[in-house]
Amino acid sequence: GDVIVEPLIRTTISDDRGEEPRYVGYAASELCEKGYGIEDVLALLWNKKLPSREESEIIKRIVMISADHGPAVSGAFGAILGACAGIDMPQAVSAGMTMIGPRFGGAVTNAGKYFAHGVKEFPNDIPGFLTWMKQNVGPVPGIGHRVKSLKNPDKRVKYLVDYVQNQTTLHMPCLEYALEVEKVTTAKKDNLILNVDGTIGCILVDLDFPEQSLNGFFVLARTIGMIGHWIDQTSQQSRLIRLYDYLINYAVKDEREV
Ligand code: Q5B
Numbered sequence: 001g002d003v004i005v006e007p008l009i010r011t012t013i014s015d016d017r018g019e020e021p022r023y024v025g026y027a028a029s030e031l032c033e034k035g036y037g038i039e040d041v042l043a044l045l046w047n048k049k050l051p052s053r054e055e056s057e058i059i060k061r062i063v064m065i066s067a068d069h070g071p072a073v074s075g076a077f078g079a080i081l082g083a084c085a086g087i088d089m090p091q092a093v094s095a096g097m098t099m100i101g102p103r104f105g106g107a108v109t110n111a112g113k114y115f116a117h118g119v120k121e122f123p124n125d126i127p128g129f130l131t132w133m134k135q136n137v138g139p140v141p142g143i144g145h146r147v148k149s150l151k152n153p154d155k156r157v158k159y160l161v162d163y164v165q166n167q168t169t170l171h172m173p174c175l176e177y178a179l180e181v182e183k184v185t186t187a188k189k190d191n192l193i194l195n196v197d198g199t200i201g202c203i204l205v206d207l208d209f210p211e212q213s214l215n216g217f218f219v220l221a222r223t224i225g226m227i228g229h230w231i232d233q234t235s236q237q238s239r240l241i242r243l244y245d246y247l248i249n250y251a252v253k254d255e256r257e258v
Contacts, residue, residue: 013045024048039063042220046213054168055207059217061163062200065156066218068225074099079226083233084241096226100219102141109214111142111201115178116211123177126184140185142178142198149191157199164203175202 015022020029023044031041036050039059043051051059071080075096082092100106114137122129133140148154161179164172178194185192194202201214 013048026050043209046216047209051207054170058160058164058168058170058203058207061160062203062217063221063224065160066196066200066221068222068228071229074104075222075226076229079229080233080238081241083230084238086240089227089230092230093223093226096229097219097223100215100222105197105218105222106215107141107195107197108201108204108218109141109211110137111140111178111198112174112205112209112214113201113211114141115174115181115198115202116205118181119173119177126180129181130184140181142195142201143181143185144192145195146191148193148195150186150193151190154193154196156196157194160199160203164206170206172203172206174205175199178202 013024018027020027022028023031023041026044028041031044037056037060039056040050042063043049043056043059069076071077077096078099079092079096082095085092087095102110114133118126118129122132130140145154148157161175164170164175178198182192182194197218200217204214204217205211
């Protein structure tokens with residue numbers, strides 16, 4: 001008789017049983033032929049629907065603007081350390097990737113989640129939202145930057161906000177809420193601005209992307225930069241990095257007393 005086998009996995013995004021992969025029903029070559037871009041493929045695989053033209057233009061800009069931030073930031077620096085230690089590209093990029101977390105680059109998901117919570121639960125009460133965050137979450141994801149501030153604004157954030165507000169017709173309630181939060185937090189401290197994680201998190205919530213997908217935008221975009229740093233360092237045959245003593249505060253005792 002027939003043997004019934006339970007499927008091991010269930011997929012809802014792609015199918016590779018035909019002549020070519022299909023992403024949520026769209027053949028990959030058909031998407032190319034019809035002029036769709038990587039931003040549309042990303043939306044199909046992460047949100048199971050094709051974005052409108054206006055939405056695609058925003059997604060493309062989010063990826064472009066987050067692709068790299070120079071060698072100083074945690075992710076790029078991790079990848080550069082790996083490249084200089086002579087490790088291969090996937091491992092060096094993974095070393096940089098490992099840095100993406102709540103403080104660096106990985107605040108997109110929680111920024112989207114908590115600003116959306118604010119819109120719903122504290123619509124006209126930013127101080128109430130901030131008190132709730134302090135009591136229940138801690139530092140507001142998407143707020144604050146190590147070097148950017150009101151005096152030294154983040155041009156990427158300004159550009160994205162200006163683009164979605166003035167060059168599209170889309171309604172952005174989560175972003176508008178976060179900008180109101182920023183007014184309150186920057187009144188307390190100059191660097192408590194709406195940062196790039198917060199901005200893209202809110203825009204993506206407003207574009208209806210699933211919460212689980214949001215950090216993926218930073219991960220995807222920054223992979224481009226980290227690969228670039230690995231290629232750059234290995235093609236220069238950069239030497240192994242070792243910290244000089246003056247960069248370390250050796251706060252240990254010279255000798256043990258007993
Ligand atoms: N305070 C980002 O901190 C940073 C607060 C806050 C309330 C907050 C911090 C933070 C939330 C996580 C987040 C994404 C760690 C950042 C990114 C990509 C990047 C990176 C690049 C790129 C910076 C000093 C005082 C303390 C804190 C208070 C700080 N943040 N209060 N809500 N959110 N943000 N991460 O300057 O009273 O003195 O004890 O965790 O959104 O990663 O370019 O570098 O593209 O690569 O080191 O842009 O803001 O300051 O942590 O020492 O705090 O401010 O409670 O208060 P800092 P801290 P007090 S974008």
